[in-house]
Amino acid sequence: MLSCITNISINGADLILDRVFDNVGFNRIDDEVFRQLVKARLSYPASKSATVEYLKNYFDEDVSLSKIYRYLDKLSDNQHKIVQDISVLHTKKILGGHIGVLFYDVTTLYFEADYEDELRKTGFSKEGRHQNPQIILGLLVSIGGYPLAYCIHEGNKYEGHTMLPVVMEFVRKYELEDFIVVADSGLMNNDNIADLEANGYKYIIGAKIRNESRKIQEWILEQPKTDCQMVEYDKGNGQRLLVGYTEERARKDAYNREKGIRRLEKAYHRGTLTKDNINKRGYNKFLKMEGDVKVTINYEKLEKDAKWDGLKGYLTNTDISVNDVYAAYHNLWHVERAFRISKSKIEIRPMFHFTRRRIEAHVCICFVALKVYKELERLLKQSGINMSVDKVLELAKTIVTIQITLPQSKQTINRTMLMKRHQRIAPLFDDEFWVTR
Known part of the structure; x- marks a missing residue:
């Protein structure tokens, strides 16, 4: 029997990611290289050179480095649009057909380079690398942290100018109604707020309470500080300023x-x-x-x-309850977590690219990887598999598929070998599991 084994693939993680990739709907993109690059970001995030070796050693995929670079050069902006459409369609499906809240935030991605160009420019770095050229990455997510859209900007652009264009385009394209935009105070100034109101958008944003008028500041400091209680100030024209205090x-x-x-x-x-x-x-x-x-x-x-210790302000033009405003704003942690996943798990940086086309292609691949990560996380929770995505993929990396070629008929048989230690994630290798998802 041993002499009949013609191949052994360490492909457990790959088999799971294939299923999730298809489950989201990315199999609409009939592109095997794209699929392999997305899966590699999740199971073996590394440079494109290391990815080539990974695909060759583990899956017998003979994809040359030059072919990947040529591929990135050809990955058109149309791919970005298709990817976004698929992600939005799937997110609407799992949210019951309605995207009610849009969370937006930005991060910076620096480059190990000594010079700037039209995209990579020095600016205020959230990572403390002010001397390095960088880009600004904006991310729009739904409740639950499911990625909807992204945008890339020059590294020296004021981050407050990045939000409205992506939100307006998203609302127009997907004909959104009855939604709320949620963003941090760092992305907001009076002009941005005026633009949101001019477009008729409902919003909840962090308020810069120390920049309010003297009258409002005095009113805030006069209020009793009760743990986990909020007070409300009517600013007129439908604007409500909510101020909360917590001892923590x-x-x-x-x-x-x-x-x-x-x-x-x-x-x-x-x-x-x-x-x-x-x-x-x-x-x-x-x-x-x-x-x-x-x-x-x-x-x-x-x-x-x-005197301002413990105080946090929220500005909104909605008529929802104080508790709902608080809950909606504090769901911004989903965007922050999405950035942490992108940087630590998917390793969106370091980026060893210098042309705009390749940088955009790399970010597109990482965006899809983030969506696949979040979908696998959702499926694990839904099915009662009490493990993180990272632990599931690590365990799956110890699962092999053996290929046997029968000597007489030359028939090829493939068997994925699940051992006792793999029982916790065994449902993910059952076809029935995916039929109902």
């Missing part, structure tokens, strides 16, 4: 401020504080300059800052 946030605010001040005090005692430190970033806002040379810590500002 208050402790965190106080801890972070004290930590920042200890850092400044150490620098002050060492004599290393200079005029260059005077800015409004971080805890340097508590510094003041005496005369032309001496920089000291303004402790009066500290006392004023402490």
Whole structure:
């Protein structure tokens, strides 16, 4: 029998990802290279060169590196549109046909490069790599964190200008009605809010309560601070300002401020504080300059800052309840988690590409991988398999498929070998499991 074995493939993870890929509907894209690159991002995220070796060693897929690069160059913007259509159609299906809330956020992706170009530019980096060229990636997700659309922008673009175009295009294309846009305060200014209202969009955004008028600031600070309670201020024209207080946030605010001040005090005692430190970033806002040379810590500002501990504001033009506003805004963590998955699991960066076409193709592949990841996560939860996506794929990587060629008839038989340790994920290898999904 052993002499009849003609091949052994370590393909357990690959078999699961194939099923999920098809379940979402990406099999509409009749492109085997695209499928392989997406699956590789999830089971073996690496450079394109390492991906070539992975496909060759594990699946006998003889795809050359030059072929992959040529493929990325040809991956048209039309692929992006098809991918988005499939993702939206599937998300609407699992949400009962209605996408009621749109969550938007951005992140930055830096490059190991010394020069800029028309896309990769230096700007404010969320990863602290301000000296490196970067791009801005915007992501639109639904409730539950299912990816809907993405956009790529130059690395020096103000992130607040990235949201409205992608939201407007998405709403127009999919004829959305009765929806709410949710975004963080960092993406918002008065012009953006005016644009949302001009388009008739409902929104829930983080409010910059310290930038409100003196009258509103005084009203906020006069309110009793009760744990997990919110107060409401009518700003007129349908705008509601909600302000909540939690003791946990208050402790965190106080801890972070004290930590920042200890850092400044150490620098002050060492004599290393200079005029260059005077800015409004971080805890340097508590510094003041005496005369032309001496920089000291303004402790009066500290006392004023402490009054805001634990307070968080939300601005909305909806008429939904206070609790629903709070719940909707705090679902923004789904976008943040999507970025964490993209960076840590799918490894969207480092990116070893320098042309716009290849960068866009790489991001497109990672977007599809994120959608497949989220769908597998949903299926695991739905079917009661109490394991994370990462643990399932790691365990599946120990599953092999043996190919046997019968000596007389030359008939080929394939058998996927599930051992006792694989029983927790055995349903994923049963055809019946996928029929009902």
